[in-house]
Amino acid sequence: MSTHETVHKVPTPAHHYTLIRDPAGAYLGVDDDGARKLYDYVDDHAIWDRDRDSVRHVVSGQTLTVTGDAASVTLGCTGESPGDDAGTEGNAVSFELVHGPEKMPSDYLGFFRENGWVCLTSVLAPETVEELERISCTDRYEDRKYDGSKHPLNQSWAVGRTAAEPVSLWLMRMYMGTSEVRLGHPPSLAILGQDDGKRDVQGWHSDFPYLWGFAGNKPYGRVPTSSGNTVLGIQRNVCISPFTREGGATAFKLGSHVHDQGPPAEWGTGFQYGQPGHRAKHGLPYNGPDADILEAPGGSIILYDSRTWHRAGVNQTKKRRSAMLQAMVPGYVMPFFDTSGTWKGYVGSDAYNALTDLERQEMERLMVHYINGPGGAHAITVDEDLSEAIRPQVAQRRYYDS
Ligand SMILES: [Fe+2]
Structure with a gap:
């Protein structure tokens, strides 16, 4: 075995x-x-x-x-x-x-609804994949030096084009049952270097907004109960580098979204592995045959119900692995990170100007969270003064939900 x-x-x-x-x-x-x-x-x-x-x-x-x-x-x-x-x-x-895609959108949707995940294999155009490799400084561009001075969105048209990829957007809207789909954080690159056998690694968890597996031994995290037919999030993982087991592809328990609660403690949760030094002392989280790895070519998009148990892969190779990860939420869920500041810095940039009108509209729709009340739409952004004013109280706040 x-x-x-x-x-x-x-x-x-x-x-x-x-x-x-x-x-x-x-x-x-x-x-x-x-x-x-x-x-x-x-x-x-x-x-x-x-x-x-x-x-x-x-x-x-x-x-x-x-x-x-x-x-x-x-x-x-x-x-x-x-x-x-x-x-x-x-x-x-x-x-x-x-x-275009390999399969018909309705075929992907049928599979997604039945299994809680779907892979849009090589759905990105080859020139988009190469451009993402270039700004990641991986694969064909692994000798290039990473430019940390600009947000990845502003480094290339390819980041916005990927975030606005139309088949995955349609699938997420259908799966969540709302056309109001948002990014829970600005699109970011996850570049994974070679493991050294002792560094801290990520334990098993469910993604934002659930964050199950991060709250001690409780089966739930930020979302306090199961959510049933209401889908509060989809994770969209874009493989920039090819995803392989040895190269650090994400590990899943495919189909585990149906349990509608967090991963078992014996698998080693995000909470346990969040303690510094836990891995060095206890070894890797569960990585046996009950877990799954999807090996997919660069340019593929993996969508999964955010309840799916998973953990970041461990890269056993010298080659860095790049991915673009996006927590996607329905418009009624508060974002994980502020997207408005990044959005304002993106509009008018060369990378933004290189997009089509439709892609720009989609990016605005994905990145500007707003309250839609009787007075119309009000964009939500961070208020620094107010944030300063509440931080001491938030730090002192006691919770009685356990
Ligand atoms: Fe995750």
């Missing part, structure tokens, strides 16, 4: 669908009545299959001829222009054919 986690190797897809993007970043699709229109999200309606000189709409079978290079194509069809139904005019609208 294996002495390590059960490895599920996700094969690199031989084929990807194509998305068709207009100059503002909207996606060309065909609705249920056969009319072409522009969508601001990507579900099955916006999925096309590319053949050399044509694109075929997968659901309707409609086919358009393609002339020009992929960055600027004219789509030929009988009599009308492909964007007409959505209000674009004339025949001169040029579209861009972009890298």
Whole structure:
């Protein structure tokens, strides 16, 4: 019997669908009545299959001829222009054919709902993956020196484009049952170096906002009860480097979200491993065959219900491993960290300006938390004076919830 986690190797897809993007970043699709229109999200309606000189709409079978290079194509069809139904005019609208998902969005959603996780294998375009490697200084760019002076969002268009990746956004909105989906913290890079056999490592836990496994031996953490059908968070892990067991891929107990409570103490929880020196004294948290590792190529996005028991991987190789981790929450959950300051520093940057209009709108929607009351929308941001004023009281506060 294996002495390590059960490895599920996700094969690199031989084929990807194509998305068709207009100059503002909207996606060309065909609705249920056969009319072409522009969508601001990507579900099955916006999925096309590319053949050399044509694109075929997968659901309707409609086919358009393609002339020009992929960055600027004219789509030929009988009599009308492909964007007409959505209000674009004339025949001169040029579209861009972009890298799409391996599977149909509805297939991913079915799997996600059944299993509590899904892998969008190699869903990011190759140029986006390379750009993320470059700013991470890993893989093809491991000799480059990391620039800590700017937030990763401001270092490259690729970070915003990845955070606004349309298929994963649609899946999360459907899985959480709300279109109001937010980032719980600014997108960040998690770069994991080689383990030395004694450093502190992360124990088993459920992610934000649950944070189960971090509150002593209590089965719950920040969310005090199970949440049932109400999904309070999805974690979106973007593999920048390929994820492998030896290279430090995240370890999961796949499907454990159904327990709707934190991981067992005998697996070694985030609370236990949060004590400095715990690993040096007790060794690694549970890493036997009841745990799972998803090995996936760079450019894959793994979504999982935040209740899923997991822990950070341990990198046994010399090669640094990069990932972009995002705790995603419905709009009614308070964020983990402030996103407003990062957002304000992002708007107008070169990286922001390189995004499409739709990607910018999505990023604003993801990063600006707001109160929507009778007086309209009020953006939430940190008030430093007020924070200073409450800190002493918060530090003294006694809790009686145990
Ligand atoms: Fe986590």
